[in-house]
Amino acid sequence: MNDQPLNGPDAPRGCPVAHGGDGDLTRLYGPEAALDPLGIYARLRKEYGAVAPILLEGDVPAWLVLGYRENRRVLDNPRQFSRDSHNWRDLNQGRVGQASPLIQMLGWRPDCVSQDGEPHRRLRGAVTDNLQTIAGRGIRRHVTHFANKQIDAFADAGRADLVGDFAEYLPMLVLTRLFGLPAGEGRSLAASCAQVIKGGEEALAHNNRIMQILGELAERKRAEPGPDFTTGLLGHRADLDEGEILSHLRLVLITAHTTTSNLLARVLQLILTDTSRLAGLVSGQLIVSAVVEEVLWNTPPLAVLPGRFATADLELGGHHIKEGDLLVLGLTAGNLDPEIRPDTGVSVQGNQSHLAFSGGGHECPGQNIGQAIIETAVDVLLHRLPGLRLAVPADELTSTASTWEARLDALPVEFAAQTAGV
Template sequence: MPTPQPGPAAPPPGCPAHRLYGPEAEADPMGLYEKLRAEHGAVAPVLVQGDLPAWLVLGHRENLDVARTPSRFARDPRHWRDQQEGNVPADHPLTPMTAWQPVCHLVEGVEHERLRGAITESLERFDRRGIRRYVKRFADLLIDAFAQSGKADLVEDFAEPLPMLVMTQLVGAPESYGPRLVEAARDMIQGTETAVASFEYVSVTLRELVERKREVPGRDFTTWLVEHPTGLSDDEAVEHLRLVLIAAFETTANLIANTLRMVLTDRRFRANLSGGHMTLPDALEQVLWDEPPLMTVLGRWATGDTELAGRRIKAGDMLLLGLGAGNVDPEIRPDATEPVHGNRSHLAFSSGPHECPGQDIGRAIADTGIDTLLTRLPDLELAVPEDELQWKSSLMSRHLVALPVRFTPRGSTVTGSTPVPRSAAQPPRTAPTAVPAAGERPAGRASWWARLRRRR
């Protein structure tokens, strides 16, 4: 492949930078990425909210280059030239993500190592089998809330609440915190009118938790964080607890929803699972290639004048990691429709020193949660035509709004646990008159998931 020749820092005449917001970007972000790739190659000039300029990194190799070289492309937003020049007002939509804070994903060097070390070493103390037991328990409780109705929205009733309920347990918070934290996290990410109030609620709740764990330690992430030898202050512990909780909620909820959609709508995907050609962990990795939980990561900032894929990048320029675009880069996936087996070189969790530290916990929540759901409700099917499914897109991610399904009504399991409060899941709807016993299904209706499990 010939070496790219240096190009202009701005798009060529007659080829304006595309906005990464607005109707076109929201309707079909992947289509826009391919349009940009065709026009500009591996690195494209784009505009973010307020028509502020940035570079979108579309190539797989180029994404790795940016993510792995913080000396050239720093995570610290104080390098952003537009911010230095006063072009980013306090109420700008990106301010919550670009305002500098002393947290591990916005610092570099020794300070990054100190803060990141506290998180990774605390996360590594978890017993993975214990995590899966929590997931199974909460998944069963959520399923119990709708199992008798024969229908559910797997986004609102399952994919969104499950990660936060599990993480609430892992951080050592009282179980009653879970439902409200689910609501608050959803509200913060969607940027509603009450997002600021939800942010405050999460902050106050986590500060109370940190203070309690300093007085009464436990075997949980919060305790391990505050007792870590790096000596985090209460403010640092609260900031990093919030970072872990929100990151786990956003990415894992998307991964669960995207995987379930693929299972319900993609015949080849489902055939590979039911035929034993693909395990559920394989399926998760395929979804991480095709529909990563975060499509774009904001941001990196050039520490000096440099070059990337033939583009002249100026000091202070903002770069966006195009995780979704990089995963379908023709240089590494000539045919993006072909399945990728046993390959974890996708960009779904980024790379380099800021790679997601909790990705294995996210995989465990998604894997165990989906397995529990499909085992208990093996005849799940989409309740609406596939083309009626709706998405909500933002600069960083693409969310499935709802995933309505129907199935044979079943009774609840006997978990021996306190049920999840009603605010964490939809109240059980009125079940049909004839409710089959748990595990029963109508004659002639095959349970493909049960067949798969017998092969495992």
């Protein structure tokens, strides 16, 4: 903790709403946030510095961590900044109800993300063990299969939207195979996962639908085990109970799909808006992982990470954080922090110290699987679609943001029409 005194003219500032005031705070949701999240981050940084008071959906107060170093401090210190929402003062005092869309992202569940210490290590071990197992079972073969099926649907048209026709659903189709789910569930599950992340009134209903499908899956796999992630959780030595199994199936399904689909779309956007990158990939002079690395720095798939709860009064970024305050981590803002990247045009190739996969004990355990999906998908796409090019000017591409992510709306492309399956 910083030794800065908590009084005097340079004292850390408190959150107006969290402390009972009526400050006019920025909402990290709604129409403005959907159109210009980067502008909001820049304005907040100028006004408040590395940490800013904001409002989440339902006008719930929170701190947005904007600074790279401040994000690292929060991520690396679970004793000061817990992931366990039992520490959330506004929830405990009834200002956030169980029907709030925020509960889908911040509420406690019997999973590794919601806990710290030994309970976290036990549960995370079950997840990482099984992710490593399925990663060695031909994941690139599954991606190739489903990527070709997706491309077959539009190959003869010579035109496509690589968001809606490809990136939006491909990761979920792969996950259905890895989980032991019918491929036919893929599209509807992808839509439900997207709605949970987006929030709003329908988030709870979509979450309930996901949990119902996963409950039926677990029951089926008890009777008919297979070489899949679900069976691995059921039989893991950590001896997960029913709630723990379903919560981890939900956790991996939602986070793996939404982050990978968003990242894949952004990688394709960067490739197609820079002809030198496209030519480098086609010629073999550039590898996909280098493009992925650049995207992870500049447009990480999860822009804001939920969340942490202060376990004591402390100072962060020149502000007084009170015990029970909610902090959300600005991964995009931290990656673009001018304190560490005064010139964002400088190459970040070979530098993997970005925040895109979180950090500390809760760092994303499935990043290698996501990378395999993206690299294989891009390779298949470039092989199948010669002459691939953007069909609209690059400055016409748009994104829509929620509190937690900014997703590319569409990526219209043209290419030489192909016979399906070739």
